[in-house]
Amino acid sequence: MWEIIKTATPQIIAAGIRYTIPLTLLSFAGGIFLGVITALIKLVVPSGNPVKKGLIRILQGIAYFYVWLFRSTPLLVQLFIIFFGLPNLGIKLPAFTAAVITFSLNTGAYSSETIRAALLSVPSDQWDAAYSLGMTETSVLWRIIFPQAVRIALPPLSNEFIGLVKDTSLASSITIVEMFTVAQQIEAKNYEPLVMYMLVAALYAVLCSVLSLLQGWLERRTSRYAQEGDEAVD
Amino acid sequence: MKRLIKLEHVNKAYRQHQALDDVSVSFDDGQTTVIVGPSGSGKSTLLRTINLLTQPDSGTLSIDDLAVDFAKPISSAQKIAMRKKTGMVFQNWNLFPNLTVRGNIMEGPTVVLKQSKTEAAAHADELLKSVDLLETADRYPNQLSGGQQQRISICRALAMQPECLLLDEPTSALDPEMETQVLRVLLELAKQKQAMVVVTHNMVFARAVAERIVFVENGRIRYDGSSDGFFNATDERIRHFLAGISLSEGSSMA
């Protein structure tokens, strides 16, 4: 058994470095980008001239539909539609690209709600104080509200990140040779399903644990200002 | 004395409730005006209107050389130009928790006035020194007491070099000792002829600092005149208000 583990482990780790990790990082970055945009679109209060108002309403409609769609359908089905289904419409994507797009869209739908809630949880007093200085809406958002929202959103977003690491194993079903695929391939030769799948599970666990440590570090960094002061009087 | 801020026929309703009812009032340059009135009478709404944080339903506001008509839409550029003329100090100070004390004070000057970091930092430290808080410059707000944070928020407003400071119950959330620290700063600013409009329930302070008192009740201005005239008024409402205040708090100021 040790022999199996010894030869399989490096192969699985190589697949992790080659596919699982890049797939996770790219998809998460794309997902956060989509999540921020979607959250902001949902939060905007339609105003201005009728054309602008109408445009905002349409964008909001799209945002709500997108979040609803991706949260109420299985990830595996989304992956199949984008990789196997879209070619029927003439859109043929490489497996890796299809996976990044699907995972980004899925992460974006979930994280948009987290980000929206975090932005809303920053007290409106902070908007008032920044506006009173004469700051523009954009400045207030990026310089005052976002940094505070990040602190609030980080723990739930880290959960989504770790969830994504594990979900990338679904990419094995669209021909991507990531960690789980390699485990399957080796198992097909040595007929040791228990050992092989326990091994790949352990390696996912290690990967997630490492990422959790990173999360802890990030959380401490972003909440430095929120730690109780030693001299607080009241 | 130069007329600095002028509100005319301002109305603001929240549902059926008239928070400001045909309010016309003006504030002069270099003068300290104290606004008093029962809770819910519209004092905050009045200050927030001047700072354009609240948009009334109708009426006009002019500050210095700028003017807006509340019945019409106001562009963000107009709002920003007008907000730069006044500095707002909130009851709960509302410092930015993600920025250091110095960062809080530099935020407006660097982002809005496009001052260089060095210039803004030097000015911030000067302001901090004037309120005895220079040693807190690199700390974060929530490591400080309420009295310290409120003095810092006054610095943040002053850093924008506003024509007029608007202070909404700046000491109501503080216990007496810290209240005194903040009031000292305000007395000093009054002495330097910094124009101020202060909402307060502290009548000892009001007597000491006010060159003029505006009494608001139910969204209307019931008295607008000298401090002596106010405290010796025979008007039933004013007497009733003052009696209530002296009962509810000792009007303490050390």
Ligand SMILES: Nc1ncnc2c1ncn2[C@@H]1O[C@H](COP(=O)(O)OP(=O)(O)O)[C@@H](O)[C@H]1O
């Ligand atoms: N955002 C708001 N929504 C609804 N009602 C409000 C709002 N702000 C103020 N009011 C109402 O307007 C009135 C005046 O409020 P405010 O100006 O805060 O009074 P004060 O500062 O004198 O205590 C109160 O009756 C208050 O309930």
Ligand SMILES: [Mg+2]
């Ligand atoms: Mg108030």
